[in-house]
């Protein structure tokens with residue numbers, strides 16, 4: 001695939017083109033503010049550095065050390081540690097001349113990634129801890145610099161200290177804001193937004209600002225609205241601090257924290273590339289604080305980044321007009337899927353026990369889940385408790401063409417139409433509108449008038465599971481902003497809606513058991529798309545869509561509404577929420593129906609089907625919801641001869657040809673993967689779409705041949721630009737224009 005010049009890189013993702021942000025001035029996020037030896041004198045600090053220094057300074061004030069209340073002891077602890085780690089960082093750096101110099105993962109990727117890092121640092125080299133290079137595509141240079149100067153350990157230690165404070169004093173916005181600043185500086189901008197948003201909620205609760213939906217409907221254990229409880233707790237926490245700090249009034253302090261929350265949110269949003277979200281927020285913030293220079297500067301940077309993105313995108317499209325897909329792509333943030341290195345790494349593992357449990361559903365069928373090898377990488381056989389690595393589905397016997405291999409039904413499916421319209425079964429999404437069902441067959445539960453079911457079976461599945469958690473709660477607000485992009489057919493906010501269902505399924509099981517949500521069987525079986533260990537992601541690597549509302553505001557609100565106290569419950573951190581999002585994104589499948597005379601989009605997590613890998617030459621064909629009702633009844637038939645409700649979330653998987661025992665079963669993730677149907681955009685669009693799951697082709701002969709041709713083309717281009725004629729290619733008769 002052709003790539004543009006690095007200045008205006010374009011990445012194709014999810015069926016829409018995506019132009020990068022303008023690279024943000026690396027100085028502006030320099031992590032050195034944590035490290036005394038290189039702390040610039042304040043007169044040379046940019047506005048944003050001052051902002052970040054101010055946040056770091058919340059912990060760095062010697063005056064705080066004498067304070068006696070528990071709240072201040074926490075501040076003192078972190079402040080003290082900040083001083084100590086700064087000193088360690090200085091010692092590290094002064095010793096650096098003696099450090100062994102190792103450059104073991106510098107390749108072409110690294111060369112691109114190190115743009116903006118001084119030559120000296122690359123030349124001297126060091127072992128890059130890729131797991132600490134953040135999730136934002138925009139801050140690689142400064143992050144490499146941080147590692148090069150030996151400052152990373154100091155920031156990590158500081159993060160740990162502040163995180164402990166945040167756990168000890170969950171209603172104090174100060175450590176939470178500080179955590180946001182630290183994650184921002186470590187390049188984990190998605191998580192920085194998550195923490196800034198939480199601090200913002202606490203501050204707004206303490207200020208009794210009641211204009212947003214953020215805490216609406218939330219009930220505490222005592223039945224009082226949680227916002228009131230939060231209001232009291234946050235106010236108490238801040239007043240304890242003010243007692244020690246002296247003259248400033250509670251109102252002033254709250255306003256200060258409020259502004260700071262806005263600033264942290266905007267700075268972090270800039271790092272995610274969700275510039276549009278940032279601009280909307282900046283507008284609100286500047287209405288409240290029109291004279292705030294930091295806010296103005298952040299607004300300016302967001303505008304610049306947004307303008308740059310729009311222009312790059314327009315150039316890439318070579319079109320003057322924008323359709324809904326393009327607008328959506330320009331507004332979208334971009335984040336790399338990564339394991340968060342401070343999280344318990346076991347939470348990312350799928351062990352042989354996970355595999356065994358997942359395989360229980362396959363008993364008696366013609367296939368099972370096994371470890372799979374993609375490409376030429378040979379994996380060691382996993383030891384007990386190890387991660388089993390990538391998985392796939394394999395035939396356990398010869399399968400005949402046309403055989404039904406799997407019918408996977410699920411209640412983890414939703415649509416962009418709320419269940420409260422009573423047009424579809426809340427559990428299976430089957431159509432509840434005549435002629436697809438007789439009205440007397442519809443089950444209306446007594447507990448709740450907002451949902452209906454196509455059968456007793458669906459009712460029971462819901463009532464004994466996820467509906468216990470959702471009953472009586474109004475989530476229609478989530479559907480208000482849903483826009484369905486015209487061509488990709490993917491509403492941008494679907495992820496929040498399926499997040500709600502997945503979380504309800506999980507909470508129904510773990511609410512009283514204290515099992516970590518990522519260990520719930522549904523969550524534990526799903527993989528996300530993490531880069532191979534040691535890989536430094538460059539600007540052309542596939543990023544994933546990210547939005548403030550979808551990835552932070554909505555899930556926070558969902559959890560609060562479901563009675564989870566996200567401030568005190570250490571399971572539901574922003575990093576856990578984002579990890580759940582990544583798992584959903586990689587494993588969900590979509591379909592559309594028009595049974596009710598309008599297009600309805602379905603989003604499913606089918607727990608067994610999700611183990612199928614992709615091939616552009618698949619041996620399994622599948623069909624999901626019955627899109628227009630115009631198909632034979634056998635289309636909806638279960639192996640036992642039962643007819644499922646039209647429009648339901650079941651997925652039928654059928655052998656497209658004869659399959660031999662032990663062959664891997666593969667499907668297409670891209671409808672017609674060859675792109676023969678040009679209405680779908682042709683083969684190039686299909687390859688681009690697949691980048692969401694793997695960026696170097698699926699390993700099938702079609703992708704391999706394309707890779708080979710592309711490699712030759714790049715080689716030729718390189719030799720042409722250096723004036724060297726690649727005579728070997730010509731001899732081979734390979735000519736590419």
Ligand SMILES: C[S@@+](CC[C@H](N)C(=O)[O-])C[C@H]1O[C@@H](n2cnc3c(N)ncnc32)[C@H](O)[C@@H]1O
Nearest residue numbers: 374390391527529610611612613614693694698
């Ligand atoms: C829906 S999951 C499929 C099951 C997955 N392999 C697992 O281990 O759970 C999709 C993920 O599988 C991997 N995958 C699927 N097909 C692939 C292929 N042909 N080549 C490389 N990776 C593939 C990608 O990591 C993708 O994100």
